[in-house]
Every structure is written in structure tokens, then in C-alpha cells.
Amino acid sequence: MENSDCSQGGKPTDSAGERQPYLWGKLHKGPAGEVEAWLPLADHCTDVAFVFLALCRTNAAHRALSQAIGHAPTPVHLERLAALAFLHDIGKCNHGFQAKARREPRDTAGHVHEISALLYDPDLQKRLLDSLGFDEIASWFDDAEGTLGMLLASISHHGKPIKLDHTETNRYRRYWLPRDGIDPLEDLTNLTLTVRQAFPQAFTGDASPLSPTPELQHRFAGLVMLADWIGSHEGFFPFRHGPECRAAFAQRAASEAITTIGLNSQPFRSRLDPRAGFTDLFPGFSPTALQAALMDPPNVPVMIAESDTGSGKTEAALACFFQLFARGEVDSLYFALPTRVAARELYERILLFVKEVFRDNAPPVLLAVPGYAKVDGEQALPSEDNLWQDDETLRRRERAWAAERPKRFLAAPIAVGTVDQALMATMQVNHAHLRAVCLERSLLVVDEVHASDTYMRGLLRALLDHHTRSGARALLLSATLSADAREAFLTPQSAVPVVPSFSEAIQSPYPALTGSGSAPTPIGGVGTRQKAVQLEPAPYLAEPKALQPRVAEALRAGARVLVVLNTVARAIDFLRAAEADPVVARTLFCVNNQTCPHHGRFARADRLILDREVSRVFGKGSPDGALLLVGTQTLEQSLDIDADWLITDLCPMDVLLQRIGRLHRHTRRRPPGFDTPTCTVLMPAEPSLEAWFDAKGRLHGLAGLGRVYPDLRIAQLTIERIGAGCTIRIPDDNRELIETTVHPERLARFTGPPWDGHQQQLLGTATAHGLAARTALMPWHQPFGPELRFGDFDERLATRLGLEDRRLSLDPPITSPFGQTLHELPVPGWMAGDTDATAPEAAPDATRDVVTFRYGGRDYRYTRFGLELDR
Secondary structure, three states, X not given: OOOHXXXXXXXXXXXXXXXXOOOEEEEEEOOOOOEEEEEEHHHHHHHHHHHHHHHHOOHHHHHHHHHHHOOOOOHHHHHHHHHHHHHHHHHHHOXXXXXXXXXXXXXXXXXXXXXXXXXXXXXXXXXXXHHHOHHHHHOOEOOHHHHHHHHHHHHOOOOOOOOOOHHHHHHHHHHHOOEOXXXXXXXXXXXXXXXXXXXXXXXXXXXXXEOOOHHHHHHHHHHHHHHHHHHOOOOOOOOOOOOOOHHHHHHHHHHHHHHHHOOOOHHHHOOOOOOOOHHHHOOOOOOOHHHHHHOOOOOOOEEEEEOOOOOOHHHHHHHHHHHHHHXXXXXXXXXXXXXXXXXXXXXXXXXXXXXXXXHHHOOOEEEEOXXXXXXXXXXXXXXXXXXXXXXXXXXXXXXXXXHOOHHHHHHOOEEEEEHHHHHHHHEXXXXXXXXXXXXOOEEEEEOOHHHOOHHHHHHHHHHHHHHHHOOOEEEEEEOOOOHHHHHHHHOOOOOOOOOOOHHHHHHOOOOEEEEOOOOOEEOOOOOOOOEEEEEEEEOOOOOHHHHHHHHHHHHHOOOEEEEEOOOHHHHHHHHHHHXXXXXXXXXXXXXXXXXXXXXXXXXXXXXXHHHHHHHHHHEOOOOOOOEEEEEOHHHOOOOOEOEOEEEEEOOOHHHXXXXXXXXXXXXXXXXXXXXXXXXXXEOOOOOOHHHHEOOOOOEOOEOOEOOOEOOHHXXXXXXXXXXXXXXXXXXXXXXXXXXXXXXXXXXXXXXXXXXXXXXXXXXHHHHHHHHHHHHHEOOOOOOOOOOOOOOOOOOOOOOOOOOOOEEEEEEEEEEOOOOOEEEEEEEOHHHHOOOOOOOOOOOOEEOOOOEEEEEOOEEEEEEOOXXXXXX
16 A cells, blocks of 8 residues: 555645645645645544554453454454444545635534434445445344444444434535545445555455444443544554655554553563462561452452451552553553542552552552542653653653543553543543443452442442443452342342341351352451441530530640541531630641632642641651641541541431541551540431431431431431440451441331422432443443433533532632642532633632632632632
């Protein structure tokens, strides 16, 4: 094949008579609209097709394709799929798209939806099929309609299935008719000559027809999306490359590109010894029973490791990943956490592990959190628009390819992020197919799965189902998983989980490792750490400040006190009261000499330094001395912090156990009177919550209960289990504590008023959330065609109901109370209401300590306490 740079002409001219590139695929324009550089369409399609082929030859993609096909694809099968991937941009042949090269473009068009005219106009459809040689392509498959689905999957490379609409035929038809000596469908015929030269085996080789099932179509679509994104990267595929045949160049460049990005895992695997033991991975540490078990993971799609907080589940998961990666059973790792704070906290630990284990052959390690993304520990990422002069900077930029867009996060060889990024791989959001094929390479580790509500559980079940259907593996970590949740995650989505009875559930071993299709296996014994915790009820839920004298006494004794409350308002109120006591005020947690709480309503730049300071003063190796930290749920998950005394609002037992995980977490010298781990739980004055309901079973204002934690049956059972106070033994009592407060048989005892009304509300909410989850999920069973369409889901909203936060741009930026430059401020969705504006109504009024602004008809203030409504 001759280089198409030379063979493609420049037929059209603009109004000034300047020749324009003809049948271009990519181009750059100068400030006056002139074309400065361009890449022929045939070259771009060649680049993408060879990237596709290189991806299909990697371990994980080959395995996933084999699952979709029903057997391993032969080289001829792969070339045929690559030839279809080549055709992804056939829509660029139309006049409207090619007109964009003119200095003054007019009557322009896109290149995806315009395909509709070719499919619905009878004359154009016949010419399209003839140009493509569709009859020959259809012989590659055992179903002609499915073959068209494969072609549409290729064309849908911009992130969503192409919307085919017969009503748009007349609108787009003119772009495909011959005009001024140019016939777009003749150009398409010429393109097919290029693909025949690049992939001759596809057309001359012998292979059995494939079945173009929806599963294959969707997986193929994701690989084409990924290939198109890589094949469009000018660092790997420049616009000009001398006289060399583009196919030969593209084949070599594709291999180099996926290796540099980290999609080819073999170079990173080549120096690993799969016989390495736990102490080789973590020198100086003997494995716990859980860690030893996961050094030889069972060969099952889904594993669930249940063990108490602080028992080394993270290291166990990393040991599991090492073994699977070294043996070639997975190509990457995605470690999914419930919150951004937890992801940022864990990232440094995993980065250190990778550096120690892989040494100078380490793959890129990504912090996959939008706005906080890091690669190899470095925050700043080079922009694609910059020109880089030195090889080292270029190498760093290429390693950071997956970090440049959130949609590409899952392409990283090793990534730590939120569970939301993983869930979007199975939802109707842009580039979901790309996310899915990237995630299928990974051992998917999901931490803190106990936190899932009905909606999240539905999404996670769907994700696990699709993920494992590709042959991929998943590991769920939990300290507080209930039997019904465990069975749900281990049961295919198409089946109904069988929930053990209450008596069976509380007899189930803990800690335990459970695999798909098997019963929980006990993993206690050597290395299992025991902790006896005193649960102390205090009737101050309505007035937490009544506990302040005891807090002051504890601080005088030198204790580190952690207060976790259910709402931001309660945390701020408690902190303000604490500041009024001179003794307490001197011990308050502060950042840059500003006392403050810890919660999720801080600007991004401020949140980073708050998190860093919490880890410094409460983390492992932190100094002794009196300290009071007040916060919300942001302190309860995945943070490696340690307190001498924990004060917490009443909350569900599984959440309470998570909070207790921050109590006496590390081995250290305790101040007098705090040798016994004590958790003081703020309770209502009356032992029954019934007084807080109205006649219809609605709850009125009780420390976030009913809103943050809607099921008051669980809260009531938690009150009863704590009683007048008790000692719990962790981990021995974990199973009984959870099942006693959440098992369906225990919840069924709540009958009669006001519980009947409350249960009706819960049922309505659960039904709505379940329906919302099903509606938002990707219809993997649906083939590409007119019926396959995405709903209008916003990626900010899709994975969590009710968390549609707004991020308000600040221009000019302001200085925060902590001295940070703020370019944006967050506003929670429940505060913003129906407003979708992206900026305040007027420039904020900012001083050193207070920022005030108006947004959506409401007044706000941002201070060292975070964001509040300015009432």
C-alpha cells in the first residue's frame, strides 16, 4: 500500500482559490482558518485499526473477546474485526464534514448521525452496501442483521450508540450526493481498497463465521472507542511520517503506544516472580490469616473478604492482585473506594507498594479522582496542546495518558479511585463501553461495600455480573457486610439471591472469605487481632453540647478525642460550642492556624490540606497529646486514623462499627483512663424512636436519621442492642451485631403504627431506587440498531441518587480562609435545588475569613467551617 499522504489529493478550493485537503481525517487550523497540518482519512483509519488489533492481542482483551465469541478468535477473525474498526469513520466522507477544512466553513456537518441517511434512503443504502462490499463482510458472520450491528458499533465510537432516525434522512441526504466532481460514496469505495491492503487475511483467509451477538457488539464497540482515542493521539501517530507505508508504521506505533500507556501488561509482568511470598511483598510483616488466604486466591469470579476494620484487608487485596497479575490472570488493578477522601488516602499506600514490588519496572499508578488526578505521585499533568522538547517530559506525558480525561481513568494499569468510576462502566453514560473494556482488564477491588443502598447495590450487582461475564475477577472487601448483601453480590443478576435465615446468618463464620458458589470459609486464627470495645449510651442526641464538660476533662488528661456526627450542621454547632471553652479551644484540630471541622463541604484545594493534616495528626506515627477533631461521615471510611475516645451520633450498627474502626486502631501509649476503647453513642432521651414519628410514619428532625440513614428500624434495633451499655468483642461479635440489626427477619417485627407507615415509605423509596438503577443500566442484551438508545443521564448524578453537586467557577479566583487559591466552590445538590447555573449570581464578596455569595436565590457563606446557608 502506498502512503496515502501522497496518494490523496487536494481537490476542493476555498473562496480565495487555495487548495484544501481532500478526504481528510484529522487537521489543525491556524488563526486565520488556514489548514496548517492534516492527516488523510485513510491514514487515521489505518492507525485506529492497528491499535484495535494490538489491543485484541493483549491477555485481557483476548480473553474477553473469547468469552463473547464462545471460543478463542483466530488471527483471521481478529483481522476481520480490525477491518470493521477501520470503517469507524466512514461518516467523514460526507460533504458537510469535509467542508470544515475550508478557511471559511459553511454548510458543515458531523460524521456520526449523518450515517442515518445512508441507511434509510433506499438508493443511498444500496450504494453504501456496494461501496463497503457488505455481502463479503456479511459472510464473516452468521447473521446479516448482526453484521450491520457490528458496523454500527464501530461507527458509535464517539461514546454512545448512534441514534438512527429516519426523520433525519432528508436533512442529511444531500451531504452524500455527488457534487462538484466529488462523490462521497466513491471515496468510501476507495477507503475499502485501503483496508483490503492493510488486512488481506480478513478478505482472503479462512475462518468460521462469528455470531454477532449483542455481547460481542458491545465489547467490540468499547475496543473501537479505546482504539480511536489512542489512534488520534498525535504523540503516537503524527500527521506526517515520510514515505513509509502507513500500515507498517501504524502496526509498529500501535504496539509502542499500548505498551507506553500500560495497556500491554507483559513488560511489567516480565520481571515478577509468581512464587514470591507475602513477606517478599511486605518485608518485616507476617501475613494474617486473610492475607495468607489471598496470596493463593480461589479461582472464582467474585471473592468477598469480610474482616474487621484495620485487619489488613488492603494488603490482602494487594497480595491477591500480585498473584493474579504475575500469573497473567489479570492485566491491571482498579481499587474502588466509597469516597474521594478514602481514595486519596489509600493512593499513597498503593503507590509505595508498586514502587517497592516493581522497582524500576513499575507501571503508571493513577489517582483516578477528577480534579485530584495524579500519576506516579505527581499532581501536574502536561497538556496535550503543549509541545515538549525533552524525551523525559514526553515519556511522562505518555505514561499519564489515562489521567488526562476521567473517561480514560480505567485504562490505567493500576488505579485508585471511587466506586463511581467503576459503576459508570455499566451505565448509560458517555463512553461506558470504553470504561467497561478497560475495567475488564482489572482485578476490581471494591472496598467498604457495606455502604451500598438499594440503588447502589443494584448498580454494583450489575457491574459484577457484566465484569465477570468477560472472564474478569472481582474482590469485595467489607468489615460489616450482611448475609443478604453477601448473597446478592455472589448471585448472578438474572437470579434471585437466597437469603439465609437469621439463625443461619449469625452462625456464619467471621472473619471469612467467600467465593462464588461456595459457603463462607473461616479465616480467623493466627494473626487475628482482638479488641474489646465499651459501648456507652449517652442521652444527648438532641443536645450533643451537653457532653462538653466530659470532653474538656478528657482533653486535660491528654486524650485524642474524635467526634463523628451525622450532619454538617451538627458538627459545626458542636465545634462552635467547643471553641467557647478556653481549655478545649487550645486542643482543637486546626489547619494553617484556623480551627475547623472535617466534612465534605469544603472547596477542593482546602479539602486536600484538611485531609493531609488529619492524617498527620491522627495517623500512624502521629504525636501524642490532647487533640479534638469534629467531623462527619468523611472520617469513618478508609482513613488510617486513631483516637483514644470516640463520640458518635446514633447510626446503623454497620456504620457504627466503621466509626469504631478509628478507635484504638494503632498500638500506642494511651493517657490515663483511656486504656479501654470506649465509644460513646449519643442516644435519644427515650429508648423508642416512635415518639419521633407522626401519624403517617414520617420522621421529624432527629440528628440526620431518616434522611442520612432512612431506615429507622435499623436505628431502633441498634439502640436495643446497645441497651444500657455493653462490651463488644471485635471481630468475634461482628456477625451477630450486624445480623441482629439488619437481617430481614429482625426487621419484620416492626408492625403496627407508626412502623407500618414508615415501612411503606421505605418500600416506595426502595422500589423507586431499584427502578432508577434498572433504568440507568446499560442494556447489554440489546443489539446496536434503531432501538438501542441511551437515556439522558448526567455522569454527576448517575451513580448516586441525590448527590448532584454543583461546582461554581470563580473568576477571578479568591483566597480561602486557609490561604488557598480557590477557582471553584462546591454547592451540594440539596442546597442548590433546581438551579443548574455554573457560577454565582454576582462576584463573591471575599475577605480573609469569609466568602459570601448568592446562588439560585439563596445566600451562602464559606468560612473555616466550610459552606453554609447564610440565613
